[in-house]
Amino acid sequence: MRGVEYAELEAFLAVARLGSFRRAAEALTVSPSAISHTVRALEERLGTRLFHRTTRSLSLTEDGARLRDRIAPAFAAIAFSVAEAAREAGTLSGTVRLTVPRVASQMILAPRLPSFLRRHPDISVEVDINDQLIDSVAEGFDAGIRLGEALRSDMESLPISPPLRxxxxxxxxxxxxxxxxxxxxxxxxxxxxxxxxxxxxxxxxxxxxxxxxxxxxxxxxxxxxxxxxxxxxxxxxxxxxxxxxxxxxxxxxxxxxxxxxxxxSQPYPGWFIYFPKGRLLSPALRLLCRHLGEGFLGDDA
Structure with missing residues (x-):
């Protein structure tokens, strides 16, 4: 695969995952016009339209959904393998984007995140404080923190605190x-x-x-x-x-x-870090999950 073909598929997957050319551009640190041009070039090369575009919405066509389902696992495996190679070389890096309620930021991140950043200087963490129950996938987050009773059924989760009251x-x-x-x-x-x-x-x-x-x-x-x-x-x-x-x-x-x-006052499920079911977690996110749950999670976190 040539470099330009890889870039086209990477841009396509970013738009499909985030549901927006603007958010995909932010994730890939390029301009929205560059993302739009790259995706259109891929559509021309494949001879099919991959997205339904209107002034208000963006959705995958049948061909677009089929392409996403075929190539997304391969791209995830590539990203994981590269990150694993970097980790083995002692240079694990990457960015983890989290959406977190204010109280969880105070109770979980404030006391635990600084030591993680000191231990892994090449990993950056972006934290968005939001008390609303948002669609973390559509908003481009890798994971989020929520109370156990607020977790959606299509999410996997790991406990990072004991029950609360x-x-x-x-x-x-x-x-x-x-x-x-x-x-x-x-x-x-x-x-x-x-x-x-x-x-x-x-x-x-x-x-x-x-x-x-x-x-x-x-x-x-x-x-x-x-x-x-x-x-x-x-x-x-x-x-x-x-x-x-x-x-x-x-x-x-x-x-x-x-x-x-x-x-x-009776206890209820405490804080969990959550992410979409079936998603291959990046090594950086796995490390963060393990760190946030230290002293509470088992070794297989």
Whole structure:
């Protein structure tokens, strides 16, 4: 295969994978016009149209889908073999693109990623902080981090944290002024500090103790998708906040915050790093998965 033919197929696969000439151009560090010209040259050489193009959408034709399915595994195997050869020579490199919620960035990446970057100086990691449930493949990410209960069925995943709990917390001053709830129904008379999910929705508060359980929601004094702002408001005595266990440990130890109804808080699946099923992971991504799960995953991660 000549170099120009390889470049044409590489450009085609990038557009097919990312669903956009612009995103493919960014991934290959060339201009969108160059990608468009390269793909059109491939179509002319093959004598068939590979994409349906409109002003609003881009999709594979039947011939395009057939070509993608035939050559994608071969290109993945080539990339893997090159990366493995580089690793064996002690020069493993590459870029890993992650989409990560803000809380996971604070809990998982902030304490663990710096040591990975020091250990592997030729690997770069791009992190996009996004609390929305996006299509990671369409957006061009290699992997993402999400809570176990938010994972899609078409994704494979590896756990990188133990199970978590949602904790209700408030300042001692707030509870002294408003009283301490003894059961979930008592929360109706309190000021809620809500985590906003988007589209006007806020995170419901779930409670379970033995066979008794309930899910509550209420308009709050504050609604935000910034966990740090929720914690700050709780510290200042503005109300009761529901936060992820582990994010307020320093404040619980200092006494700035105390837990509320902790006996009603039950564990749920923690953080997972996920990627499409059947995708051959690059050595750089495999190393990152292993590193993030050190002390939690087995040796076969």
């Amino acid at each position: 949602g904790l209700l917390v408030a300042s001692p001053d707030y509870l002294a002024r408003h009283g301490r709830p003894r059961e979930p129904a008592d929360l109706d008379g309190h000021r809620w500090l809500n985590y906003r999910l988007g589209a006007g929705r806020t995170l419901a508060w779930e409670f379970q103790r033995g066979d008794a359980g309930t899910v509550l929601s209420k308009a709050g004094a504050l609604s935000t998708n910034d966990a740090d702002l929720l914690i700050a408001a709780a510290l200042e005595g503005c109300g009761i906040a529901c936060v992820t266990e582990g994010t307020v440990d320093p404040h619980l130890k200092s006494g700035g915050l105390v837990t509320v109804l902790e006996e009603w």
